Amino acid sequence: MTNTTVPPLPSDCTVVTASRCWVSIFWELDFNRTFLEFRDRPGMASNAPSRDMVTVRIVKGMERNNQTLSSGREVNYECDSSDKCNGQEGLQKLLSSLSVEDQFQEELAPLLKIISPFDARAADCLYFHNTTFRCPPPDLRRCHRCTVEVAQQTSLTEYACATCEVDESRDNFVERFKTFVLSNPxxxxxxxxxxxxxxxxxxxxNANLVYKASKITFDSDKYFKN
Structure with a gap:
């Protein structure tokens, strides 16, 4: 699905009264499938200014062949600027103003090689953080992979957390997501x-390689011109 192929809302969709509207679009690019979900969201304070926001996510995981990355993208849009802002017209306007690119397969696949069996001690995962939220120290008995998460705000590093992940339900992965406040990109x-x-x-x-190998931009001029 692209900005030119956004479908109308299904006839059985119920329009509800809410403080904020929300829609999620998820693309399974390997299978050429798109999933749409529409919901209402809790509102902000009644005197708060309108604050439409969009989060764009690129996520890829190593396949079992240890060479190819699975490919998914997601857009979450939350708005209160107009009635039915999360409908067909709002999505067309939003998607036409977003640009998403990545070269994760070409640039990062070698970093995501699956090691089986995984030896947490031999992997020697780094542990450091400059966060105020939880960044748990590595538990070598349960560790399944090393992780690093870095966040930037207006290109300045806000936090970093490097540790060891205990979740065994997924394989090695790379992810980038970016949230925009539409009225102030x-x-x-x-x-x-x-x-x-x-x-x-x-x-x-290596986290910085994720930034270098991908691009997520929002064209506010185009969005507000539409």
């Missing part, structure tokens, strides 16, 4: 995450 948060198993792979330098 400079007010954004930009996050890069890497889950890997090579020795000492969860460095900030």
């Amino acid at each position: 400079k007010e954004d948060i930009d996050v890069a995450i890497l889950g890997c198993q090579l020795e000492g792979c969860n460095t900030v330098n």
